[in-house]
Amino acid sequence: MKKLLFICSVFLMMMSCKSQGKRPLMGKTVYQQELNASYKDASKSPLKKKDLRNFNGLEFFTVDSTFIVNAKFTKTENAPTFKMATTTDRKPLYKEYGLLDFTLNGKNCKLTIYQSQDDLRDEKYKDYLFLPFTDDTSGNESYGGGRYMDVMTTDIKPDNTVVLNFNNTYNPYCAYNDKYSCPLTPRKNHLDLEIKAGIKAFKKH
Template identity: 85%
Template sequence: MKKVLFIFSLLLIMTSCNSQGKRPLMGDTDYQKELNASYKDASKSPLKKKDLRKFNGLEFFDIDSTFIVKAEFTKIENAPTFEMATTTDRKPLYKKYGLLNFTLNGENCELTIYQSQDDLRDKKYKDYLFLPFTDDTSGNESYGGGRYMDVMTTDITEDNTVLLNFNNTYNPYCAYNDKYSCPLTPRKNHLDVEIKAGIKVFKKH
């Protein structure tokens, strides 16, 4: 009987330790939880080892529906291929795909959305569009080099509108580790408003 009680007590201790050791994923939305999970995974995280050891989750602004807007999409026809500047000597090929016009906090805004010519060769990414931007929080509460948002060609509706959710933005890998080469946000993609939504600047250890 004593042996059974001992084994039962041991199982309770092990269960308690496991439950304490497994912390729930940080984040208020599925998007935030998935992003935190990928950054916590050492096999694919852009974080430096010293930062990964202390990583408890990325910082985000509070979710704000104000920053979910419907934009009018205008396709740019016959756009030339160009070399986009990056944080290194790498010059990836892009094309301007279209213009996005929307109103945010009473301000008329316009962003250019791009298409990577390298991604077109990969079936997995051929529908991805690239939307980099800076705003009046850049360099303070958010990363100075700007933030990114992924938009799919399939997100563009038949009436040429697309829903932009600035709560679902992310930083370029360069914000976490200078070994990466990241596209620089073109100057024309600066918004003269504060986008207090999405990912915040990363505080390195």
């Protein structure tokens, strides 16, 4: 009996040490932690091998509730399908899904939200909408090609409003690795103010 208790106590000590030695998830919010976990995972990370080896988490602006806004959604009727420019010769098919009007830091802002026609054929992504934007931090504190935000069709409320959380933005994969082909942010989706929220520019090693 004493031998069994000893073995059990040693096992519990080993488990305790193992759990204490486990590194906590990187990030201030659940969104940041999940994004960091994804980029740390070599099987799905866009990072180059040398950047992955030195990866200690993505850089974000300080979380700021000022950059969580209610936007008025207006559906774009009979929008034509068009080929969206990318960083390569690839031209994926998109449609303008609607317009988002909101006020941020006292400024009236407008962004066009898009729907990938390829995603419509994929049950997993058919409800995803694509919101790319640039702002006055682009090319300095944030990635020059702009940042992205995912919005779901189900996020649009019956009163045609949708919450936009600029703290939950991400960079296109091209910001980390030029082997990827990424949609270019349309010029009309530039915000004439600084969005100091969400993901920052990535410092490559």
